[in-house]
Amino acid sequence: MVRVAVIEEARTARRTYGNWRRPTSPGLMGLGSIGTGVLIAGLVMVVITVMVAGLWQAVALGTILGLVLLLLLAKDRHGRNLLSRIGARTGWWAARSRGAHLYSSGPTGRALWGTFQLPGLVAATRLSEHSDSYGRRFAMLYTPATGHYSVVLGTEPDGSALVDPEQIDTWVADWGHWLANLGDEPSLEAASVTIETAPDSGTRLRREVMTHMDPGAPEFARAMLTQAVERYPAGSSTVKAYVALTFTAAPRAGGKKRTPEEMGHDLAARLPGLTQTLSATGAGASHPLSAQELCETIRIAYDPAAAALIDEAHAAGETPELSWYDVGPTFAEATYDGYLHDSALSVTWGMSTAPRGTVQSGVLAKLLAPHRDVARKRVTLLYRPVDAARAAAIVEADLRAAEFRATSSAKPAARDILATRAAAATASEEAAGAGLLNFGMLVTATVLDPGKEADARAAIDGLSATARLRLRLLRGSQDSAFAGALPLGLVLPRHLRVPAEMRDKL
Template sequence: MAAVDTGRPRTYGNWRKPRSPGIGGLGLAGTMAMMVGMILMVICMLINFFLALGVGVLVGLGLLPLLIKDKWGRNGLQRGTARVAWWRARKAGKHLYRSGPLGRTPYGTCQLPGLAAASSLAEYSDAHSRPFALVSLPTLNHHTVVISCDADGASLVDSDQVDTWVAHWGQWLSGLAHEPGLIAASVTVEAAPDTGSRLSAEVRGQLSPDAPPLAREVLQQIVRTYPAGSALLTTQVALTFSGAARNGAARRDADQVADEVASRLPGLTSGLAMTGAGAARPMTASELAELVRTAYDPSIATLVAEGRAAGGTGITWDDAGPIAAEESWTHYRHDGAWSRTWSMGEAPRGEVFSTVMASLLLPHSDVARKRVTLLYRPHDPASAARIVEDDRKNALFQAQQARVAAARDSVAVRAAEQAAQEEATGAGLVRFALLATATVMSREELPKADAVMENLSIPSRIRLRLVQGSQASAFAACLPIGIVTPDHLMVPQAIREAM
């Protein structure tokens, strides 16, 4: 059957947040605890009525924090444990970081703080003899390669071309589930003021010594005035591979993972070219170290750009971290800058257009640097089939608890059934999240950053939730260095989801 073009713009959607089955909003863990408590009450009833009553009161008080939820769906137990963990970390002084010659890091280096403290950086060559950086985290045996993209942008582009880009992007994401050892991916779009160093270097390289004085004056005026008020948008795609043993194969180290990645990297970069990402190439070790160093100290952005134009900055991975950092409950101070990081509390409801993220990604004059990172965790085909079936059963169970099904439950059932049908016909399943970091140069500008992020998220229909108690970890996860946050949790993610 031939497709008919109706002339209407294409819409996207059908994502849903996983829900744990349970009675009365308790979740699986709370429901099991309630059942155990009821069994204890029945046993105590055979002994003494008042003993059974006391057990019932204790069980009710224990389940009460699980029933009290905020607008983000977090229950009282989750909020309470976060507060206790923050209080213990602050009491132990873990919210402070000092490095450099007068710090506590070995050999006076400026290594990265927090989750990335144990990371290392090495450089290899892929099958096309292109150098690429590999960030290794030995504590989890994770290894990340970062791809730099020059996105084409959607200005003056036909809607059919945009739809084609989106289709290829979905296909590229779906293909990640078949990449051996790949556990996570991220896309980071950073907006920062343009230093003008690239334009100046380009003009100096192209300017002829025999040029007329008028032409030279015009070019010099362009170099002075054009960078003023302009912004620089950069895009990085990070792919994280695990060196853990799989399918009978032994555990692999960084060199072995690099050998496997080197052969597959040309195919991954060429696939990105069809998604509107433009020219995609792997980042070198020096480029990645400069990017991370600038994120922690934005004041050196001009110096880094000038050094890069002059032949290199000499920044290594041991110098990529901040000299000093201090984490607070709602913000993060690193060197001479202040940052706040938000997470996606709720994805856009219903259907959206391809331009849904445009406003959130655009630069803003009230924010020195803004970084938006989409985090992806693709499921392999076997896990995807099990997950969509479990989601469908959970949605049906939730809708059948009430005599009259709520509208939101009915929509969840339809979305779960559609996801199961699409997966059965070959579609991939990807879990995604979003982090957004706004960096300003003084603490007094933090309220402006709050207002900017709120205003930019409204057109995107994304509800941003301020990260509380883990700003340093969220800041590091927003960088394109392959931090897979669920693998760093003290409480396993399966238990957290069951609550």
């Protein structure tokens, strides 16, 4: 009887996930490798100054060194030092003084050729359309600034309602395998998953009911269906999911960059396999978005008022023909902590700290679900796979950095001890064949009425707590963060003037 009880308990135990780590750099006093180098070089310079120039000159140099170290050591709850915050504020002031925070397009705007060109990071992108080996049309986006090609897949997630926990665990495992296999995809740079919730206009329901209603049905049945069509869409929402894959133009480091025709021919043979394996992760039926579908998605993101017009056009059997130079906003203004674009106001947060400890598979359920205080909500998970050749070196360097921090003090902190154990577990899992990838998250809340901005901010703060996430409002870069949360496959670290790897070592 005891053996049976143990087996039943093991079967009903919920599976948990965790052991994600933020990359660290070895250093003293909480500094990275570059900050430690500045500290040692500064102390050497102080000693030389005492010997050559005198005591007071050395005191002045030591004061300057102390101020520099203060900029690097003074960190907020998101782990950003004072130097990064001052740089962000200075960059925002410089952009505002140049008028770069304002955008106007159209015949009377500043965009070239009088078009509604996209602003900011996606202004120079070019869109082309190709066919895969199944004959499906797919859009391919080229970003000249980084030399990247992106394709977007539309999915229809099954959801976890009325699904057995065993099936959910299988989906999570298959999703992990799918992400791990991305590291083996040739020239794949990044991947992103975007879950978007928006109010339902009711056009699709009306079209479905009216086209299937029997003219000879009883009057009571017809009245009931008509009333359902009129009242059901009120307060209902739609959930859409997209997966964007980003590839490098050069097949290898130092190689010749491929043209859109060459890249389209290469991806045409690879997309069927990617969509087929993605369907086994619970994403449902997946298909590559065509150029028309991608244009409609981006147009609605920048102008939510266009969603009803596009739905009505589809309900009437018409296709609103859009080109890539017609999907941008008519007017946009980036403020320090918000982004005003056409008929809406958006605010974007970025994940600064992943959930500590272990979590269950439904930890993001409330964050991804529709919310009454947020008209449109977009949650984007950003992944950057690490190829197997570099993964071993990265985890070993991370383990050495964690051990250095734990052994640099006679009484190491509890966090340093746990970090060393987590780094050792990661290295062991990678040696056993597990994949390695970096991940982040962007959350965009869009409201149609600026007066409801405070409610949307409070809603996101509450939802982040339920997901055990720490979100940071991306001040001074709201327009770029808004574009990064769209299903366009942008690799934001590649657009930074100071590489992210160097920032982590300060």
